Amino acid sequence: MVQFLAERGRLGSHDIVVLADPGRGRRVRIARRGATVLGFEVTLGTASLDIADGYRDAGELDTRPSSRFAVMVPFANRIDDARYVFDGEPYDLQPGVEGASRAARHGFVRGVEFEVVALSADGERAQVTFRTHAIRPGVHPGYPFAIDLDVTYALDARGLTVEARMRNVGSHAAPCFFGWHPYFRLGDGAIDGWELQIPAESVVRTDADYIPLRGDAARVPLAQEPGLDFRQAQPIGARALNHAFAELRADADGRARTRLRDPASGLAIAVWQHAGVMLAFTADTVTRDVRRSVALEPMESWADAFNRPDCAQAIRLDAGAERVFACGVEIEGA
Numbered sequence: 324m325v326q327f328l329a330e331r332g333r334l335g336s337h338d339i340v341v342l343a344d345p346g347r348g349r350r351v352r353i354a355r356r357g358a359t360v361l362g363f364e365v366t367l368g369t370a371s372l373d374i375a376d377g378y379r380d381a382g383e384l385d386t387r388p389s390s391r392f393a394v395m396v397p398f399a400n401r402i403d404d405a406r407y408v409f410d411g412e413p414y415d416l417q418p419g420v421e422g423a424s425r426a427a428r429h430g431f432v433r434g435v436e437f438e439v440v441a442l443s444a445d446g447e448r449a450q451v452t453f454r455t456h457a458i459r460p461g462v463h464p465g466y467p468f469a470i471d472l473d474v475t476y477a478l479d480a481r482g483l484t485v486e487a488r489m490r491n492v493g494s495h496a497a498p499c500f501f502g503w504h505p506y507f508r509l510g511d512g513a514i515d516g517w518e519l520q521i522p523a524e525s526v527v528r529t530d531a532d533y534i535p536l537r538g539d540a541a542r543v544p545l546a547q548e549p550g551l552d553f554r555q556a557q558p559i560g561a562r563a564l565n566h567a568f569a570e571l572r573a574d575a576d577g578r579a580r581t582r583l584r585d586p587a588s589g590l591a592i593a594v595w596q597h598a599g600v601m602l603a604f605t606a607d608t609v610t611r612d613v614r615r616s617v618a619l620e621p622m623e624s625w626a627d628a629f630n631r632p633d634c635a636q637a638i639r640l641d642a643g644a645e646r647v648f649a650c651g652v653e654i655e656g657a
Contacts, residue, residue, distance in 0.1 A: 527567040
């Protein structure tokens with residue numbers, strides 16, 4: 324049995340961790356900054372391909388263009404007007420900011436230096452756990468709550484598992500949930516010919532700022548949106564996607580798998596999760612390499628979940644409580 328490997332490394336001034344599966348020719352690089360995946364190399368025939376369209380260098384890791392592979396806690400995606408109400412109290416995440424400059428996206432930990440609290444490898448997997456205590460009262464305006472966050476990455480024969488463990492170490496209940504923002508590329512060409520399959524029953528309808536509509540108006544059965552119906556695998560084509568898909572159907576093992584495949588090479592991946600929503604984004608508005616990768620974002624709850632009564636139970640983390648969300652990437656064809 325070939326031993327998996329786990330070791331520390333550097334990217335410019337940044338500390339990174341490298342998890343490797345030499346027997347299958349796979350390697351994952353993860354930065355302490357934001358617990359951010361930088362690369363996921365797989366072997367395709369005799370060639371090596373990085374399926375992670377992550378930050379290319381230390382400079383991008385500092386500036387975080389397009390939030391590539393961001394860990395999103397305590398909220399994923401957007402909060403409408405950077406304001407929310409929790410347990411009857413209103414909060415403002417951008418006090419003193421007015422107009423179009425107001426925005427709250429992707430949580431608070433993208434720029435945080437996580438600690439590496441565990442690093443190991445054996446014949447079954449290579450694994451690392453990152454930890455941060457950065458979410459504390461007084462640190463982030465409009466969020467007077469205390470959350471400890473562990474993010475564990477494990478590379479095994481199937482692929483990469485991501486497990487987020489969120490603990491409310493404060494004295495009051497808090498709104499808190501997890502999301503992951505990975506971009507995947509299956510080749511060097513445009514994405515139009517890649518095949519996408521999403522096991523969802525509905526799609527989330529949003530306004531022009533990608534905030535879900537209020538109440539039941541936000542959830543639309545895919546039977547009523549044939550242009551967004553990827554329940555059967557089909558080419559992405561010219562469609563521009565920035566949509567969350569809900570009511571995910573799980574396979575027999577409890578994993579709901581969103582699949583992406585390049586018919587030209589046969590390379591295929593499955594991004595899995597047990598619950599929540601899947602946001603698919605075809606990278607039409609990114610700052611580089613437009614439509615050269617697809618973001619498949621497993622999220623524990625919806626965009627603007629802090630303001631949605633139908634998400635209130637999913638995001639509530641009582642004082643002293645802990646919640647775990649797991650997702651990951653399986654290599655299905657390489």
